[in-house]
Structures are given as C-alpha cells and as structure tokens.
Amino acid sequence: xxxxxxxxxxxxxxxxxxxxxxxxxxxxxxxxxxxxxxxxxxxxxxxxxxxxxxxxxxxxxxxxxxxxxxxxxxxxxxxxxxxxxxxxxxxxxxxxxxxxxxxxxxxxxxxxxxxxxxxxxxxxxxxxxxxxxxxxxxxxxxxxxxxxxxxxxxxxxxxxxxxxxxxxxxxxxxxxxxxxxxxxxxxxxxxxxxxxxxxxxxxxxxxxxxxxxxxxxxxxxxxxxxxxxxxxxxxxxxxxxxxxxxxxxxxxxxxxxxxxxxxxxxxx
Amino acid sequence: xxxxxxxxxxxxxxxxxxxxxxxxxxxxxxxxxxxxxxxxxxxxxxxxxxxxxxxxxxxxxxxxxxxxxxxxxxxxxxxxxxxxxxxxxxxxxxxxxxxxxxxxxxxxxxxxxxxxxxxxxxxxxxxxxxxxxxxxxxxxxxxxxxxxxxxxxxxxxxxxxxxxxxxxxxxxxxxxxxxxxxxxxxxxxxxxxxxxxxxxxxxxxxxxxxxxxxxxxxxxxxxxxxxxxxxxxxxxxxxxxxxxxxxxxxxxxxxxxxxxxxxxxxxxxxxxxxxxxxxx
Numbered sequence: 451x452x453x454x455x456x457x458x459x460x461x462x463x464x465x466x467x468x469x470x471x472x473x474x475x476x477x478x479x480x481x482x483x484x485x486x487x488x489x490x491x492x493x494x495x496x497x498x499x500x501x502x503x504x505x506x507x508x509x510x511x512x513x514x515x516x517x518x519x520x521x522x523x524x525x526x527x528x529x530x531x532x533x534x535x536x537x538x539x540x541x542x543x544x545x546x547x548x549x550x551x552x553x554x555x556x557x558x559x560x561x562x563x564x565x566x567x568x569x570x571x572x573x574x575x576x577x578x579x580x581x582x583x584x585x586x587x588x589x590x591x592x593x594x595x596x597x598x599x600x601x602x603x604x605x606x607x608x609x610x611x612x613x614x615x616x617x618x619x620x621x622x623x624x625x626x627x628x629x630x631x632x633x634x635x636x637x638x639x640x641x642x643x644x645x646x647x648x649x650x651x652x653x654x655x656x657x658x659x660x661x662x663x664x665x666x667x668x669x670x671x672x673x674x675x676x677x678x679x680x681x682x683x684x685x686x687x688x689x690x691x692x693x694x695x696x697x698x699x700x701x702x703x704x705x706x707x708x709x710x711x712x713x714x715x716x717x718x
Numbered sequence: 719x720x721x722x723x724x725x726x727x728x729x730x731x732x733x734x735x736x737x738x739x740x741x742x743x744x745x746x747x748x749x750x751x752x753x754x755x756x757x758x759x760x761x762x763x764x765x766x767x768x769x770x771x772x773x774x775x776x777x778x779x780x781x782x783x784x785x786x787x788x789x790x791x792x793x794x795x796x797x798x799x800x801x802x803x804x805x806x807x808x809x810x811x812x813x814x815x816x817x818x819x820x821x822x823x824x825x826x827x828x829x830x831x832x833x834x835x836x837x838x839x840x841x842x843x844x845x846x847x848x849x850x851x852x853x854x855x856x857x858x859x860x861x862x863x864x865x866x867x868x869x870x871x872x873x874x875x876x877x878x879x880x881x882x883x884x885x886x887x888x889x890x891x892x893x894x895x896x897x898x899x900x901x902x903x904x905x906x907x908x909x910x911x912x913x914x915x916x917x918x919x920x921x922x923x924x925x926x927x928x929x930x931x932x933x934x935x936x937x938x939x940x941x942x943x944x945x946x947x948x949x950x951x952x953x954x955x956x957x958x959x960x961x962x963x964x965x966x967x968x969x970x971x972x973x974x975x976x977x978x979x980x981x982x983x984x985x986x987x988x989x990x991x992x993x994x995x996x997x998x
Contacts, residue, residue, distance in 0.1 A: 505905055507901065507904060524907065525904060526907060529905075530905075531902075531905035533901065535898070537896070537899055537902050539920070541920045541921070541923070550902070553916075554907065554908045555906060555907060602906065
C-alpha cells in the first residue's frame with residue numbers, strides 16, 4: 451500500500467510585485483495510514499503552506515505531491531480540511547452546514563443526510579440541527595465544523611490549528627474528541643499547531659520545521675505510551691515533560707538560527 | 719439566623735414581584751417617551767404649516783412665490799377629484815419603479831460579471847471611475863437625442879445614476895466576503911460557479927438588499943431630473959410647468975406629493991428588507 455501522503459522535494463515560492471519569497475524548500479515527507487502527524491515550528495516556517503499544498507488548494511512551484519499514490523492536482527473528497535475557526539455559513543442551519551461537503555461533491559442523498567445527522571448526534575449536537583450558527587457556543591460550532599469535514603468521509607484529515615481559537619478547557623475537550631474520533635475511524639491526520647504540548651499529546655509523530663525557507667529540522671517519534679493515551683491524560687504520562695522540554699529547546703534553536711541567518715543575509 | 723422555608727418562599731415571591739414592577743415601570747417609561755416624541759413631531763409639523771399660512775395671509779412672505787398650505791392642499795384635493803393627479807403620479811411612479819428595478823438588476827449583473835472575470839474588472843476599472851465621478855445628469859441631452867424625448871430617455875437617465883453605484887457596492891461586498899468561507903468551499907473541491915452560488919451570493923445578500931434602499935432615493939433623483947428635461951407629464955413636469963407659468967401652488971403641491979410617495983416607496987423597501995433578512 452502506498453503511503454497516504456508523499457511529498458517529493460516540494461518547493462513553494464510566493465510571488466509578489468515587490469519580492470519573491472521561498473516558503474518551503476526541498477521538503478520530503480511520507481505519512482502512513484493511521485498516523486497522526488503534527489507540524490510545528492516558528493512562525494513563517496511554511497506549516498500552513500504545506501497543509502494547503504497537501505489539500506490541493508495550492509500547487510507547489512516544484513516537486514511532487516501524492517495522496518494515496520495519486521498525484522494531487524486540486525482538492526479531492528479523499529482529503530478533509532479543518533480551519534482555525536469553524537467558518538460555518540451564518541445563513542445555513544447547522545444540518546445544512548454539515549451537509550455542505552456532500553452538496554458540493556454532488557453526493558447529497560437520503561443516506562448521506564442520515565449519516566450526517568448521526569455524526570451530529572455522536573458529537574453531542576443532537577437537537578441543534580435546525581439552529582443557526584450564531585445560536586451555538588464556540589466549542590459546539592467547532593464540533594459542527596468537524597462533522598462537516600467528516601461527513602464526506604475523507605481518509606486524510608488536515609487540521610490547521612483547529613483548537614487555537616477556543617477557551618483552554620474547551621480546547622482540551624475537543625482535542626480528546628477529535629483524537630478519539632479519528633482513531634476509531636482509522637483516519638490519517640496532519641495537524642498544524644503552535645502549541646507544543648498539544649502536538650505531543652495528540653500525535654504519533656511531531657515534525658519540527660525551521661523557517662526562511664521551511665525545511666524539516668527534526669522529527670520526534672512519540673513513545674507509544676503517550677501516543678496511545680487520550681490527549682488529556684497523555685500530558686501526565688512519564689516522559690511527556692522531558693519530550694516537551696526537548697521540543698521546546700529545539701524550537702528556540704530553530705527560531706534563533708533563522709534569525710542569525712537572516713541577519714547574515716542582510717549584512718551580505 | 720436561619721430562614722425557614724416559608725420565609726424563603728416569601729423572599730422569592732417579593733423579589734419576583736419587585737422585578738416585575740421594575741420591568742413594568744421601565745416599559746411604561748419607554749412607551750411614554752415614544753409617545754412624547756411622536757407628539758412633538760406632529761406639533762412641529764402643524765406649527766410649520768400654521769406659520770406658513772399666517773405668514774402668507776399677513777403678507778410677511780410673497781403669496782405669489784410661496785403660496786400657502788390651505789391653497790396647496792385645496793389644489794391637491796381638486797387634482798385628485800378631477801383625476802389629473804393620478805395620471806401624473808402614475809407616470810412618475812412607473813418610471814421610478816422601472817428605473818429602480820432595472821438599475822438594481824443590471825447593476826448587480828454587472829458586478830457579477832466583473833467578479834467572475836478579474837481581467838474584465840481590471841479593464842473596466844478606469845471607465846467605471848470616470849463614469850462614477852461624472853455628474854450623470856450632464857448626459858441628459860445625449861440621452862434625449864438617442865432615445866427621443868420620453869419614457870425611455872427618463873429611464874435611461876435614472877439607470878445612469880443607479881447602475882454604477884449598485885455595481886460598486888455589490889462588487890465591494892463580493893470582494894469583502896471572508897476568504898476563509900471560500901476556502902471551506904474550495905477544500906471540498908467547489909468550482910467557481912459553486913463558490914459564487916453557495917458562498918459569495920448568499921453572503922452578500924444583505925449588502926445587495928441594502929443597495930435597494932439607496933437606489934430608491936437615486937431613482938427619484940433620476941426620474942425628476944429626466945422629467946425636468948423632457949417630459950410632457952409626470953410630477954417633475956408639473957414642477958417645471960408650474961415654475962414656467964408662475965403657478966407656485968402647483969410646484970408646492972407637487973413637492974408635497976413627491977415627499978409623500980417617495981417616503982412610502984422607501985418604507986416599502988425597508989419592509990421588504992426586513993422580510994427578506996428576517997431568517998438570519
């Protein structure tokens with residue numbers, strides 16, 4: 451079986467009138483079925499660019515992107531994308547919001563409707579189907595967004611800091627819910643986050659990127675006893691604190707190394 | 719000291735009673751205030767008419783130039799009875815309605831076209847800027863030559879005023895749609911048509927409806943100016959005609975009717991907006 455995601459020497463440049471900048475350079479990455487991979491790194495390391503490239507929202511300037519062994523040429527129903535905020539459509543009811551993906555991919559039928567309603571129930575949203583987004587709390591809305599992403603049944607989920615806009619307590623609950631849901635359904639996931647403890651708690655592998663341009667600096671495999679424990683309790687597992695400090699130190703180095711390089715460039 | 723159960727109930731009851739009485743007081747005060755505003759508004763209008771009437775009768779102002787209310791309302795009444803008012807009113811309201819609906823429709827369509835094609839948008843940009851800055855009324859004579867002195871020229875004058883404003887406002891609201899909502903749709907593989915109908919259009923709907931309100935006023939400007947230029951009937955024609963034959967009673971009565979009908983039309987659009995947006 452081919453890896454779910456395969457990046458082969460991917461380079462991406464943003465072109466503007468003033469300047470052209472390299473966001474990601476010569477990046478190679480393979481993600482296997484069932485993995486939960488987190489991308490972390492200082493701001494400007496191209497995390498979100500990478501996610502957009504895997505999603506097919508952005509075509510890389512150079513290099514090859516394969517999802518399930520096939521070259522990516524645009525967004526596909528095999529891949530689900532979740533953003534920082536829920537971005538529910540305020541003019542649609544909760545159920546209609548959750549059905550958006552099925553509607554856009556032309557797969558909206560009675561069975562899909564029923565499955566989506568069940569998903570809403572699973573996420574504790576029963577009874578809200580005919581509400582509108584402004585009647586729901588932030589945590590509930592993000593759960594609706596999760597249902598919207600899962601409704602098209604993608605094998606790969608791309609999560610772009612989906613918990614960052616939430617209150618701390620809600621964020622912890624949602625991390626548990628998402629990680630459990632994805633594990634049960636045997637989904638593969640890529641999470642972009644700037645919260646290191648979140649990255650360790652939910653992932654099987656954490657990839658640290660350096661910036662200007664974005665490259666893989668170091669890969670941390672998360673020990674099984676942390677990776678297999680639900681995120682909330684993973685934080686109490688032995689080895690968690692050590693891993694956190696190691697990642698933290700490496701992240702600082704990644705930030706300062708890039709700064710030094712930048713100053714060097716400016717002097718030259 | 720520990721309160722007994724009965725005391726607890728008593729406290730709760732007196733508290734809810736107190737809250738209710740405060741709420742009633744609050745509502746009563748609000749109602750009173752609303753009534754006071756309405757009363758002062760009415761009295762002010764009556765005083766204005768009374769002052770106008772007295773000033774004319776006592777010769778403080780020239781009766782020939784400014785006419786006076788009793789005569790103006792008598793004129794309106796007489797025109798209503800002999801039916802001539804309805805003809806002129808019908809013509810003007812018809813022109814305004816056509817100009818309003820067409821202007822909004824065509825303006826929105828143009829906005830859709832330039833949203834669809836960024837290239838077209840870039841090409842049209844300077845022309846739109848020039849046309850928008852220009853006093854469109856100045857084009858009146860050209861419209862008369864092109865479309866003849868009549869209904870068409872008046873409607874085109876109105877369109878020239880409403881279309882570009884509609885286009886700019888609606889196009890801006892298209893561009894102002896949160897790009898993340900578009901990203902959500904695109905992540906499901908939505909094409910441009912789907913993005914437009916599922917995201918851009920419903921999201922801009924409130925902006926489109928609110929341009930309706932602006933366009934009502936604009937349409938009246940276009941129609942009255944158009945009628946000044948060419949018409950042989952309509953309220954704008956009555957004003958110009960009254961001015962030419964020095965019948966200012968006719969001018970004043972036309973103005974009062976315009977104020978009345980334009981307000982009614984505006985209120986109708988406000989009501990429509992409420993109905994259309996009530997589900998959000």
